[in-house]
Amino acid sequence: xxxxxxxxxxxxxxxxxxxxxxxxxxxxxxxxxxxxxxxxxxxxxxxxxxxxxxxxxxxxxxxxxxxxxxxxxxxxxxxxxxxxxxxxxxxxxxxxxxxxxxxxxxxxxxxxxxxxxxxxxxxxxxxxxxxxxxxxxxxxxxxxxxxxxxxxxxxxxxxxxxxxxxxxxxxxxxxxxxxxxxxxxxxxxxxxxxxxxxxxxxxxxxxxxxxxxxxxxxxxxxxxxxxxxxxxxxxxxxxxxxxxxxxxxxxxxxxxxxxxxxxxxxxxxxxxxxxxxxxxxxxxxxxxxxxxxxxxxxxxxxxxxxxxxxxxxxxxxxxxx
Ligand code: AKB
Numbered sequence: 372x373x374x375x376x377x378x379x380x381x382x383x384x385x386x387x388x389x390x391x392x393x394x395x396x397x398x399x400x401x402x403x404x405x406x407x408x409x410x411x412x413x414x415x416x417x418x419x420x421x422x423x424x425x426x427x428x429x430x431x432x433x434x435x436x437x438x439x440x441x442x443x444x445x446x447x448x449x450x451x452x453x454x455x456x457x458x459x460x461x462x463x464x465x466x467x468x469x470x471x472x473x474x475x476x477x478x479x480x481x482x483x484x485x486x487x488x489x490x491x492x493x494x495x496x497x498x499x500x501x502x503x504x505x506x507x508x509x510x511x512x513x514x515x516x517x518x519x520x521x522x523x524x525x526x527x528x529x530x531x532x533x534x535x536x537x538x539x540x541x542x543x544x545x546x547x548x549x550x551x552x553x554x555x556x557x558x559x560x561x562x563x564x565x566x567x568x569x570x571x572x573x574x575x576x577x578x579x580x581x582x583x584x585x586x587x588x589x590x591x592x593x594x595x596x597x598x599x600x601x602x603x604x605x606x607x608x609x610x611x612x613x614x615x616x617x618x619x620x621x622x623x624x625x626x627x628x629x630x631x632x633x634x635x636x637x638x639x640x641x642x643x644x645x646x647x648x649x650x651x652x653x654x655x656x657x658x659x660x661x662x663x664x665x666x667x668x669x670x671x672x673x674x675x676x677x678x679x680x681x682x683x684x685x686x687x688x689x690x691x692x
Pocket of ligand 1: 560
């Protein structure tokens with residue numbers, strides 16, 4: 372069955388790490404006026420604000436979102452607003468409200484207004500220490516140890532329920548840590564990988580909050596955007612799995628990232644001071660098996676550690692220094 376066209380798109384969490392870059396790419400593809408950015412607390416960048424419509428909406432306010440859906444005749448939602456893992460451990464109630472209540476709102480609105488499609492990001496945080504940590508398979512035991520992970524497992528089940536019960540076309544991937552050159556993340560465990568670049572360029576030193584030998588799966592922003600857009604464009608007949616797909620980019624230890632950055636900034640020094648985030652990192656996969664996504668809708672990542680590091684240094688050297 373050919374994919375039904377997405378004509379008017381709403382992006383929630385558009386001022387966040389993924390949203391700020393994905394919205395621009397969606398505008399490039401579907402037209403500036405047809406991609407509506409929605410944020411809540413964080414001020415949008417000038418680029419985001421000036422390139423198309425922007426609305427301030429609280430995703431936990433169903434009426435507020437409904438108004439925006441009606442105002443613009445929205446048929447597709449990328450629902451990105453979320454509280455990440457470390458922040459969720461400090462404020463579990465907030466993590467539940469933002470991550471689950473808002474998803475329920477979006478799915479209900481999509482069902483009632485017969486929207487064409489919804490994208491919602493899950494995370495490698497769905498896995499806990501009982502899952503194999505190397506090449507973590509698509510289907511395995513999901514017993515996360517963080518509130519964020521709990522909301523992601525519950526969210527996957529909710530999306531699956533809406534597909535089976537109501538036929539809602541909702542698609543999802545399990546993102547690893549995302550490395551970005553425009554908007555920094557906030558409140559995640561994998562944030563150290565992004566912070567390390569910024570601090571290496573600005574100060575030539577960084578204190579990392581996980582051990583040197585900590586290996587986690589990561590992905591560069593162009594691949595993150597590609598995964599969302601490829602899956603949303605995929606033929607419905609190819610998308611057989613309505614729970615989130617594993618997607619992989621690269622895996623490296625904090626020490627390996629330091630060594631790669633040193634190739635460009637030889638004087639860079641990194642110290643290690645693990646805190647409560649280490650235990651969470653140790654409960655997550657080290658690498659991901661994404662063969663199901665490859666087989667079903669042709670997923671392929673494009674950036675490895677070397678290519679990502681080169682691009683991050685080149686981009687940030689110009690913009691930060
Ligand atoms: C986090 O660290 O919380 C996120 C994630 C892996 O979902 N980047």
